[in-house]
Amino acid sequence: MYQRDGSLLTVNSAMKRDILDKVASAMYEYNAYPKTKQIEDVAQVLIKKHPCLREPGSTHGWYCWKFSLAFKMGNLRQKYRIAGCPELAINHKRSTGTSLGNKMKKAKRSELNFLPDFPDGKSSDCLELERLTLMEEMKKKKRDRKMIDSLMESTFALRRKEIVHGEPLVSEIKDRWPALFLKKQIGAEFMRLVSTDLQQSFFDGLDKYVPRLLQMYRVRTSSSSDLRSLLEPLDAQTSNQKRRAAALLGLPFYLKEDPSSFIRVCEADSSEEDATKEVDVGILIITEEGGSSRALLEREMVDVAVVLEEKIVKCDLGDVANAFATLMGLLYCLDIDYPKTLKYTFEFIQKVFMGIGSGNCSAKVNGLRNRLLQDNV
Structure with a gap:
């Protein structure tokens, strides 16, 4: 229809919900807390790729889509927060309505893996045992580097939970995670967080x-x-x-x-x-x-x-x-x-x-x- 005569698509509520669900899910994979400018950019791209979705009477054609996406992202975060997603659960509100912290604990410097879930099949107790094994290996004069690499990779989620949730002193982190301060492991942890060398x-x-x-x-x-x-x-x-x-x-x-x-x-x-x-x-x-x-x-x-x-x-x-x-x-x-x-x-x-x-x-x-x-x- 649009290609033939420029007619706009009549979007009913069910269709709009499906569109917003798919777009918001794709946005969430990149950033759980997109800024207004980022949401605006996504709305513009949506209309550019599918011009039949333009809003009649709107100057740019995407103004309402921007606000709909913002609300949808909020609903999606709430849904994942209830499901127990660590990156979102950390910022939940107390019953009194006050925040748990003075600031939102979220990725601020383009971290792609800020607060990951525990690996499938592993609990905090299981990962704590791996951390203790890592500690023992670090005490040795001749360390097994491959073991350290593997244990640092598998305990990444536990380490991030401790650092982001607890905000411990650097000295406390060094006592619990001495391997994190090795030059190689600093680079490896940075790669896990930002996917950049x-x-x-x-x-x-x-x-x-x-x-x-x-x-x-x-x-x-x-x-x-x-x-x-x-x-x-x-x-x-x-x-x-x-x-x-x-x-x-x-x-x-x-x-x-x-x-x-x-x-x-x-x-x-x-x-x-x-x-x-x-x-x-x-x-x-x-x-x-x-x-x-x-x-x-x-x-x-x-x-x-x-x-x-x-x-x-x-x-x-x-x-x-x-x-x-x-x-x-x-x-x-x-x-x-x-x-x-x-x-x-x-x-x-x-x-x-x-x-x-x-x-x-x-x-x-x-x-x-x-x-x-x-x-x-």
Whole structure:
């Protein structure tokens, strides 16, 4: 009918319900909590693919479909919540009508597998036994790596339940899940959460933009002494490792954020307590001379470590770029929020460097990305 004379389809309630059920189910597979813009995009695609479903008298033809889909997603979440879906049950309301927490516990950084169900045929008791087996294996000098890989994979749902529901301290997680802090397992857990290779996505994106970022930083050195001191040691012979470090360390200054409580520099003989004091999330750079972060690239780095909750949780990382990549993995694995004082810096790393959730950037990050893609500064 539509192809012949442009007639619109008369959609009765049963037909509309079937359409909404199928579209909402497909949306749920990608995101249980889609944003308004995402729902709007789906409504537009629905009408574009099936123009006979356009709403008569509507300017765009999809306005009511958008609201219907929003309500349908709410009903679908309620249905799965009653059925016991962990990702939704965690956000249920008490009988008094108050929320169990101050914030919704849901995927916030494009996690595709934020809070999975337990594997078929396995209960929490069964998975706890596997966790204990994993603990015993980690105590050995010669560990069975294949066993650790297998047990970490099978206990993923139990681990996420503990981390997301209980919000334990990092030290408590490390006591119960020491294998999670192995470099290989950080990458594997990140892959389970986001379906993206941690190291490859980080370094591919970083190397793509390093030359352009350094060029843009130099333009701003006249008004930023921090960027100037960071870039002064760089010349044609500077290693790629230090160029990466300059691009990452200069990002907060370019975005006009304060990294003073994030980047810490100390000497090799400094105490951990003094070096990590008041650092909730940070990078600790250990140099031969110590000092401040100014002219940091002029000094020889002994080691770089990741700090969480005033404790070093991962050391022997070698260089700044590797430490940043490891930190990004840990923040996802441990469900830790980005530092508020560096929200744009971490958003840029996630969405521009790593390409995770890149379709929904803040205006500030999107503006920097656009400038990076221009031919001239």
